Amino acid sequence: MLTRTLLLGAVSVLAMASFAHAETTLTIATVNNGDMVRMQKLTDDFAKKNPDIKLEWVTLEENVLRQRVTTDIATKGGQYDILTIGTYEVPIWAKQGWLLSLDGLGKEYDKSDLLPAISDAVSVDGKLYASPFYGESAMVMYRKDLAEKAGVKIPEKPTWDEIAEAAKKMTDKSSETYGICLRGKAGWGENMALITAMANTFGARWFDEKWHPQFDQPEWKKALTFYVDLMKEAGPPGASSNGFNENLALFQTGKCGIWIDATVAASFVTNPKDSKVADKVGYALFPTGAAGADNHGNWLWAWNLGIPASTKKAEAAQKFVSWATDQAYTELVASKEGWANVPPGTRKSLYANPEYDKAAPFAKITLDAMNAANTSKPTVKPVPYTGGQFVAIPEFQGIGTAVGQQFSAALAGSMKVDQALQGAQQLTTREMTKGGYIK
Amino acid sequence: MARAITTRKKVTFGIIGWGIGFLIFFPILWTFLTSFKTEGTAIATPPQFLFFDWTLENYHEVQSRSDYMKHVTNSVVISVGSTLIGLALAIPAAWAMAFSPTKRTKDVLMWMLSTKMMPPVGVLVPLYLIFRDWGLLDTRLGLVAILTMINLPIIVWMLYTYFKEIPGEILEAARMDGASLMKEIVYVLTPMAVPGIASTMLLNIILAWNEAFWTLNLSAANAAPLTAFIASYSSPEGLFWAKLSAASTMAIAPILIMGWFSQKQLVRGLTFGAVK
DSSP, X not given: OHHHHHHHHHHHHHHHHHHHHHOEEEEEEEEOOHHHHHHHHTHHHHHHHOTTEEEEEEEEOHHHHHHHHHHHHHTTOOOOSEEEEETTHHHHHHXXXXXXXXXXXXXXXXXXXXXXXXXXXXXXXXXXXXXXXXXXXXXXXXXXHHHHHHTOOOOSSOBHHHHHHHHHHHOBGGGTBEEEEXXXXXXXXXXXXXXXXXXXXXXXXXXXXXXXXXXXXXXXXHHHHHHHHHHHHHSOTTGGGOOHHHHHHHHHTTOEEEEEEETTHHHHHTOTTTOTTGGGEEEEEOOBBTTBTTOOTXXXXXXXXXXXXXXXXXXXXXXXXXXXXXXXXXXHHHHHHOGGGSOOSSBHHHHTOHHHHHHOTTHHHHHHHHHHOOSSSOSSSOOSSOOSSSOOSTTXXXXXXXXXXXXXHHHHTSSXXXXXXXXXXXXXXXXXXXXXSOO | OHHHHHHHHHHHHHHHHHHHHHHHHHHHHHHHHHTTSOHHHHXXXXXXXXXXXXXXXXXXXXXXXSOHHHHHHHHXXXXXXXXXXXXXXXXXHHHHHHHSOOTTHHHHHHHHHHTTSSOGGGGHHHHHHHHHHTTOTTOHHHHHHHHHHHHHHHHHHHHHHHHHHSOHHHHHHHHHTTXXXXXXXXXXXXXXXXXXXXXXXXXHXXXXXXXXXXXXXXXXXXXXXXHHHHHTTOOSSSOOHHHHHHHHHHHHHHHHHHHHHTHHXXXXXXXXXTOO
16 A cells, blocks of 8 residues: 555656656746737747747846846846847857857758848857847938928938938928937937947047047047037937937927938838828938948847856757747748738848838838948947947946936037037046056 | 914915825826827827827736736735735834833944945845845745845834834833733734834835835746836837836736725824824
8 A cells, every 4th residue: 555655656746747847938038129029929829839838028128127137147047048138248248158159040040041240240259149039220211291392302322411401401390390300318229329320420439449438539529519510400309318219209290300210110100000100201321421431320239039058948948049030930920910010130031022022111221221230340440349339348338328428418408519528538438447448 | 364364374285285295196197197098199299188089908908918917916925925024023123122222222223224225236146146046036935035124124113113102101010910021012012003013014015015126136927026017018119108107007006005095094103103
């Protein structure tokens, strides 16, 4: 009797153990962007193909997520199996040994189909460390009707002077129509993304080859003066608190003539459900300046799925990453939600697809903008860093935001351009000395 | 004449009082109203106050995307649990300090409060490592423990001030009648201090409910309370105010209702001992 009980107990323990083994739960940390939300809704398809893998989502605000995930990965806490991270983190984290290499994702994944600029941005020493989910560059979006009314024509490859002239002519403050909307809210991923890309086209750089900050150089003064003057004359009131979302709202409600921002914005402004101007939007490449007609700011960003080295479920995690970022996923989204809603900017095959081209009038220009981006040579003079609209060093989050506050103050008028540049130079020098870059 | 001035004064103070009250309440009202707007009207300029197309779309969206009940349950367990454990630890401590103070009691109280002066992020990494090694990350138990410790100084301080107001002679009288220490605390002290304990409890539940730093940083999927629920509706690329407002309204509703029902206790407790 006793033996039987023991045997029964042993069998049931074994059964439970094998059951526990059969079900793997993946915890996925992500941000609340439209494409990610869509992915969450479509996971039934993944569950059908992988009945033994359960998914738990942790969605957080971008900055909270960055802090949360950094703490976990730096301490090897192992709370997450898949992370949503930007192109800024991938190279830094990969060098720290925090991410698993994704070179073994399998045949269906087809690494060679990734856009070269994006694939480079998430690779270190030729190895892929995160799988791009959606990518973006920056471009000009403008109101065709307002341009016509003002009698201006915006070429496909405009210069800053042409943009400024058009913006001024399109401005009609009595009807609350402002010629140009640009980011002004302080933050390394807010105003500094735009201003850094813009500065690249003016020939300005963050650091010289020996990591000395360059805000005391004439190129920066020209870039910042141009930005502040243009916004004062043709920008909306209170622009120093406008980020991506605020400008999106202004453009969608017909209050902006020109908006220069991330290419992903195109799918928002052409969506007739939310946008009043959906059928009136024209596109052009990011404006050029003194750095030459080929320098379009070199803005390049992608949200990627990475697997932390601390995960114990690497195999299941790779299955999910592969599912969410391969070509079949694109087709799945297209079949459920239409071609206009597929995550853009990661694969060549998407841009070769005539159906996508038909559904997304901004497809070609987005591809051109992404192909034009060169993050290893963002401007004319050589730089010691990579990154177009950011500098890929760990210190940049802090420095970028502090400099962003100076420039935002210059835009608000509470500080002169010279003062802001001087402040930026001082604080950047201090931080870089502290970080050991400058001896 | 004197009467007229009093009435006018009353009216003036009434208006000022209601005005300030409305001002403090306005952000909550605005959040509530925004939760019924579409994303487009939520950011419209000029802002639309009441005359817009009311919609329940945001609540529907939030319900379908998040497991609201899981977050509420976590919030309730964490806030009530940490408060009850905190009270169990703090009542004896406050009793000792209020009724048999020593030379160092004031210093001890000050030291307790001083633990609140350090910015929490300063101990994030060490605590994270301890939690990792003890397997407490993303568990309710871990969050209850941390919030108990975080709020303990406040609980002790509040109870101490309430206990101080109770005349020691009453306790002495109980002792004369042969009450043991345990009986003294349970039958004499506690009933007299109920309003104080109740308001301490309510205030701490609210504090624990709203605590966002530790609850966000030490939880992931399983133990995440309502703070994580709210944080999931802010978006870097895309409009989100209406949905965020709906999530916020849902997150504050339970605690607001609780506060409403217990406001008598709260006011009595907070003003307890003020009138002498």
